[in-house]
Amino acid sequence: MIYTCTLNPSVDYIVHLDELHVGELNRSVKTFTFPGGKGINVSRVLKRLDVDSTALGFVGGFTGGFIESELRKEGIACDFVHVPGQTRINVKLKAGRETEINGEGPMIADDDATQLIAKIGALSAGDVLVLAGSAPMSLSADMYERLAARAVKRRVRLVVDTSGPALEALLACRPFLAKPNHHELAELFGAAVLTKEDIILYGRRLVERGVEHLIVSMGGAGAFYFGREATLFAEAPKGTVKNSVGAGDSMVAGFLAAHTSGKPIEEAFAYSVAAGSATAFSEDLCTKEEVEALVDRVRVVRL
Ligand SMILES: Nc1ncnc2c1ncn2[C@@H]1O[C@H](COP(=O)(O)OP(=O)(O)OP(=O)(O)O)[C@@H](O)[C@H]1O
Numbered sequence: 006m007i008y009t010c011t012l013n014p015s016v017d018y019i020v021h022l023d024e025l026h027v028g029e030l031n032r033s034v035k036t037f038t039f040p041g042g043k044g045i046n047v048s049r050v051l052k053r054l055d056v057d058s059t060a061l062g063f064v065g066g067f068t069g070g071f072i073e074s075e076l077r078k079e080g081i082a083c084d085f086v087h088v089p090g091q092t093r094i095n096v097k098l099k100a101g102r103e104t105e106i107n108g109e110g111p112m113i114a115d116d117d118a119t120q121l122i123a124k125i126g127a128l129s130a131g132d133v134l135v136l137a138g139s140a141p142m143s144l145s146a147d148m149y150e151r152l153a154a155r156a157v158k159r160r161v162r163l164v165v166d167t168s169g170p171a172l173e174a175l176l177a178c179r180p181f182l183a184k185p186n187h188h189e190l191a192e193l194f195g196a197a198v199l200t201k202e203d204i205i206l207y208g209r210r211l212v213e214r215g216v217e218h219l220i221v222s223m224g225g226a227g228a229f230y231f232g233r234e235a236t237l238f239a240e241a242p243k244g245t246v247k248n249s250v251g252a253g254d255s256m257v258a259g260f261l262a263a264h265t266s267g268k269p270i271e272e273a274f275a276y277s278v279a280a281g282s283a284t285a286f287s288e289d290l291c292t293k294e295e296v297e298a299l300v301d302r303v304r305v306v307r308l
């Protein structure tokens with residue numbers, strides 16, 4: 006079974022504007038409201054790709070209620086810890102360029118954190134646990150490490166999509182899959198920007214350090230895959246970007262779905278890139294039809 010864990014879910018409020026005038030009244034052209042947060046996005050895309058998962062994490066208030074009811078409507082199992090505060094609303098402004106304002110998230114009490122850790126402690130060997138997104142400020146900095154330690158003890162395979170010190174700590178747990186973007190990889194190695202040669206060097210280094218499958222995404226410039234048997238590169242297909250929120254999460258879901266169904270690594274990687282791009286080219290997250298319409302346009306090169 007696949008479990009996704011979103012410590013800080015969000016209601017994503019997508020606001021399209023012709024132009025953004027800072028300091029003035031702006032009127033939107035169209036708006037969308039989606040359940041969000043990285044792990045939740047992974048669960049939603051997995052479902053669209055016919056793979057079941059259970060969504061874990063913390064939810065609270067009317068926003069948390071919205072997330073749970075939307076997920077259940079989509080047929081996604083939820084096993085959240087309910088907290089007294091309110092799940093955040095993240096505002097994504099689309100006015101030519103994309104501007105994001107992500108909220109800080111509710112207070113998480115120690116008892117609530119303990120409940121989530123207990124849920125991870127009940128997973129079984131062979132399960133997959135996706136740890137994705139930021140943690141609310143109120144959680145202790147080592148929350149991800151504590152969850153990962155529980156999971157590793159149960160021989161659960163870890164999938165990691167976070168950033169900063171949490172990413173660094175989780176990489177040490179020899180994850181099954183990690184998907185930093187190139188900025189997160191640069192931060193990890195204390196660099197400002199990375200050339201493609203740097204990405205290859207650092208990517209291979211992370212595999213040597215025990216990451217089984219590593220995908221480094223680069224937005225519209227495509228992605229690298231690193232594993233023990235192969236280093237691959239794929240350009241992203243060209244298209245009109247409507248909303249790239251969740252593109253990285255869709256890559257994680259695409260790779261997991263293809264890998265779970267036994268596809269060889271090149272195909273799983275191509276499927277992952279197609280899922281990321283299909284999400285970038287649609288208002289909400291990608292559908293299976295959109296991914297499959299794109300996958301033949303993804304050319305994977307072995308390096
Ligand atoms: N402009 C684009 N054109 C085509 N494909 C795109 C574009 N932006 C993103 N993608 C696809 O999505 C994948 C992931 O994008 P990106 O590197 O932006 O992920 P991310 O930073 O983790 O995003 P997020 O945090 O919003 O989920 C890329 O590898 C690519 O396949």
Ligand SMILES: O=P(O)(O)OC[C@@]1(O)O[C@H](CO)[C@@H](O)[C@@H]1O
Nearest residue numbers: 015041042043095107138139251
């Ligand atoms: O604040 P975090 O947890 O880093 O990111 C949260 C978020 O921006 O990531 C998802 C896209 O990847 C969105 O659904 C959500 O709003």
